[in-house]
Amino acid sequence: MPSPTTINLPRSYTAKFPPRCVVCRAHSPDSTVSVWTWSIGWWTWVLLWWGMPVRVKAPACYRCAWRLQFSRFAGVVISGLLIWIMFQFCFEPIKARVPRGLLKYAMLIPGLIAVLPYIVFQTFFPPPFETTAMSDSIDYAFRDEDDAIDFAMINSDAAWVKVEGTPI
Numbered sequence: 096m097p098s099p100t101t102i103n104l105p106r107s108y109t110a111k112f113p114p115r116c117v118v119c120r121a122h123s124p125d126s127t128v129s130v131w132t133w134s135i136g137w138w139t140w141v142l143l144w145w146g147m148p149v150r151v152k153a154p155a156c157y158r159c160a161w162r163l164q165f166s167r168f169a170g171v172v173i174s175g176l177l178i179w180i181m182f183q184f185c186f187e188p189i190k191a192r193v194p195r196g197l198l199k200y201a202m203l204i205p206g207l208i209a210v211l212p213y214i215v216f217q218t219f220f221p222p223p224f225e226t227t228a229m230s231d232s233i234d235y236a237f238r239d240e241d242d243a244i245d246f247a248m249i250n251s252d253a254a255w256v257k258v259e260g261t262p263i
């Protein structure tokens with residue numbers, strides 16, 4: 096099972112990428128892909144609020160960029176659809192039993208159950224490249240370990256570089 100290698104860099108740092116497509120690994124790709132990600136922090140869970148989106152620009156072939164964007168978009172649509180279907184079944188029964196102030200937290204549970212198949216799918220078939228923004232850092236996850244290591248090396252001038260959580 097391929098598990099992505101995660102490199103963590105400061106959020107204020109603009110990451111550099113090796114001149115390789117982040118999808119197919121072709122050298123000197125003709126385009127870039129903008130990967131948008133939402134900030135995740137403790138407030139995400141408390142307030143159900145995702146912070147300011149962060150854009151990471153990575154090298155990619157024109158076609159690969161579209162493919163990556165399409166699969167990310169499809170992921171959002173599929174997750175949204177699964178949550179919507181689940182809510183059709185769960186909203187009324189939960190609303191009848193849970194105090195009003197706690198309703199949005201109670202709805203998190205069926206929401207998470209709904210997207211579970213998608214999360215499992217992503218675990219077994221991770222995207223070639225993915226980012227996650229935290230309050231002061233960004234995770235760059237590469238399906239290919241060599242790409243991840245090259246990326247870590249090229250960004251060694253950042254305040255910190257963590258490979259799988261370990262500073263190098």
Ligand SMILES: [Zn+2]
Pocket residue numbers: 116117118119120121124155156159
């Ligand atoms: Zn490519």
